Amino acid sequence: SKTAVGFIGLGNMGIPMALNLLKSGYPIIATDAFPESGKELQDHGAQILDTPAEVAEKADRIFTMLPSSPNVIEAYTGANGILKKIKKGTLLIDSSTIDPSVAKEMALASEKMGAVFMDAPVSGGVGAASLAQLTFMVGGLEEEFTAAKELLGCMGANVLYCGQVGAGQAAKICNNMLLAIGMIGTAETMNLGIRLGLDPQLLAQVLNMSSGRCWSSDRYNPAPGVMEACPPPTTTWGFGTTLMAKDLGLAQIMATSTLTPIPLGSLAHQLYRTMCARGYANKDFSSVFQFLREEEGQ
Numbered sequence: 001s002k003t004a005v006g007f008i009g010l011g012n013m014g015i016p017m018a019l020n021l022l023k024s025g026y027p028i029i030a031t032d033a034f035p036e037s038g039k040e041l042q043d044h045g046a047q048i049l050d051t052p053a054e055v056a057e058k059a060d061r062i063f064t065m066l067p068s069s070p071n072v073i074e075a076y077t078g079a080n081g082i083l084k085k086i087k088k089g090t091l092l093i094d095s096s097t098i099d100p101s102v103a104k105e106m107a108l109a110s111e112k113m114g115a116v117f118m119d120a121p122v123s124g125g126v127g128a129a130s131l132a133q134l135t136f137m138v139g140g141l142e143e144e145f146t147a148a149k150e151l152l153g154c155m156g157a158n159v160l161y162c163g164q165v166g167a168g169q170a171a172k173i174c175n176n177m178l179l180a181i182g183m184i185g186t187a188e189t190m191n192l193g194i195r196l197g198l199d200p201q202l203l204a205q206v207l208n209m210s211s212g213r214c215w216s217s218d219r220y221n222p223a224p225g226v227m228e229a230c231p232p233p234t235t236t237w238g239f240g241t242t243l244m245a246k247d248l249g250l251a252q253i254m255a256t257s258t259l260t261p262i263p264l265g266s267l268a269h270q271l272y273r274t275m276c277a278r279g280y281a282n283k284d285f286s287s288v289f290q291f292l293r294e295e296e297g298q
């Protein structure tokens with residue numbers, strides 16, 4: 001029988017990902033900073049413990065799926081962190097989207113304890129997580145990739161090796177910068193079309209058969225009533241505006257350190273930051289559509 005897998009961070013993404021590992025026959029030992037977050041997994045047979053250290057004591061393969069860099073640092077190096085109780089030879093896979101330099105720091109700290117660290121951030125969102133259709137972008141030692149791939153394949157449709165530790169994060173941050181630019185572009189385009197009197201469903205059909213097509217127009221169109229993929233702006237599930245602002249902030253850091261111009265990435269960053277400050281922080285990032293309409297006094 002399969003040995004247990006640890007899972008730390010049971011939020012919008014962590015829960016469906018851990019459920020897919022359970023479905024593939026891996027016993028799950030999990031924890032979250034908010035104890036209530038473990039209820040759904042517990043109902044499906046997972047063991048819920050109090051701290052990352054306790055998970056590390058019991059599992060020799062551990063996933064983290066946490067909001068941002070400070071949370072990952074805390075879960076690894078905090079008083080009750082993974083590294084306090086880690087066993088030699090443990091495989092650590094961080095699927096959060098964080099600063100690549102933090103991924104490298106966690107890799108060094110893990111190595112000192114005799115463990116192996118890989119970054120494996122994901123693309124696809126909550127829907128793809130539930131359907132085990134995520135794309136994983138993996139950074140780490142190539143010889144460890146095979147061991148990780150077996151587990152990642154239970155949660156994703158595509159598992160791509162990107163290079164050394166941090167390379168997965170670099171690829172993910174590039175993807176999300178383009179996603180943000182595409183989403184804002186789709187939202188303002190749909191809004192303009194609607195104001196010109198076009199039916200939103202027809203406009204989406206036109207775009208998706210034309211050169212304006214992108215993931216946000218075709219798979220995650222933010223205009224209400226066009227498709228069911230987008231969570232309504234009244235809920236908090238999906239990919240939060242705060243998380244998108246965080247990813248665009250990481251793109252800024254990386255662009256600054258490499259002296260790379262990212263004019264639209266910067267504009268997207270400021271737009272999502274403004275949304276966070278205006279009550280959209282916990283809404284899905286597609287709510288930029290509603291934000292643009294309200295800005296116009298609707």
Ligand code: NAD
Pocket residue numbers: 008009010011012013014031032033034037052065066067068071072074075095096097098122123124125126238239240243
């Ligand atoms: P979330 O906020 O829904 O969940 C994060 C969970 O981590 C929460 O339950 C929180 O209580 C827990 N947590 C925070 N700090 C902790 C700690 N120190 N120890 C234990 N638990 C802790 O976030 P999410 O939407 O699941 O996203 C997780 C990561 O995946 C983020 O980095 C995000 O950018 C990335 N991501 C999200 C999506 C998406 O569609 N939501 C898609 C791709 C990537």
